[in-house]
Amino acid sequence: MSPEQAEGRSVDHRSDIFSLGVMLFEMMTGTRPFQGDTPTSVLSSILKDTPPAVAELNPEAPRELSKLIKRCLAKAYYLMTRDGTEDLWHSRIDEDGSPQGAPERLTAGVGMRSVDVSVDGSKIAYSEGRRIGNLWRVPLLRDRPATWADAEALTSDQLELDKSAPSPDGKRLVVQTDRSGNWDLWLLELESRALRNLTNHPAYESFASWSPDGSAIVFGSDRSGNWDLWSMSAAGGSVTQLTDHPAYDSQAEWSPDGKSIVFVSGRSGTNNIWVTSATGTNQRPLTDDGFDHAFPQWSPYES
Secondary structure, three states: OOHHHHOOOOOOHHHHHHHHHHHHHHHHHOOOOOOOOOHHHHHHHHHHOOOOOHHHHOOOOOHHHHHHHHHHOOEEEEEEEEOOEEEEEEEEEOOOOOEEEEEEEOEOOOOEEEEEEOOOOOEEEEEEOOOEEOEEEEEOOOOOOEOHHHOEEOOOOOEEEEEEEEOOOOOEEEEEEOOOOOOEEEEEEOOOOOEEEOOOOOOOEEEEEEOOOOOEEEEEEOOOOOOEEEEEEOOOOOEEEOOOOOOOEEEEEEOOOOOEEEEEEOOOOOOEEEEEEOOOOOOEEOOOOOOOOOOOOOOOOOO
């Protein structure tokens, strides 16, 4: 039963998509995504609970199929300030972006600024809700909002931190920090907590995105005198310039198949969405409507 049916609302194709996600989840895990002791508690779970990640229950499940199931049961994540702190909330959304049902609070009293959700949807990495602080990790719990007591520090330097990007396997983070005196990209190994400078350049680097196989990183930098796209091996080493234009090029995101990169460019006078091959060829606009666009994202199961 879809959330629309549980709330007594009219059903349409969105209910079919949700039902497909439920069926695939059960096929891949052998269990139901939404559970309860009574029909009423099952309905409540459908409306407010987030099912566990498929990979958590079946590590051999194909990655792309796991993403498809997650998409069918998708919920939107966003920050909201209540009780004096910024916490993470989520809400199931329609295809047109309209929220369905009441939002659910995922953290309470944690206080966060820049947030990234892990690929399997089980954890978030975030910087503290202040300019100087540390990087933290907190689990997304099924039975209650996570609190400060659930959080685990990933760094202890009390330095200025900004955006982070989790690797596809969930074992590493690319972190943007000024710990070297420059805004560089650093690689954080989550198990050992080891940090290594990837870029080490006096220019500003930001908006890192992993290739789907975890072997490379694309990022924005003004090291050429302009904001352009650059790529490098996740192991470090030399960098390759992908775009070369006086206008702003940044906010890149690698496609799920690894063949393309979508990014924001100001070449037409406003910030529009562009796409290029992973090697920087065939650059072309996807939008050109006179409005500013930002932070493009790929569908998780098609490119």
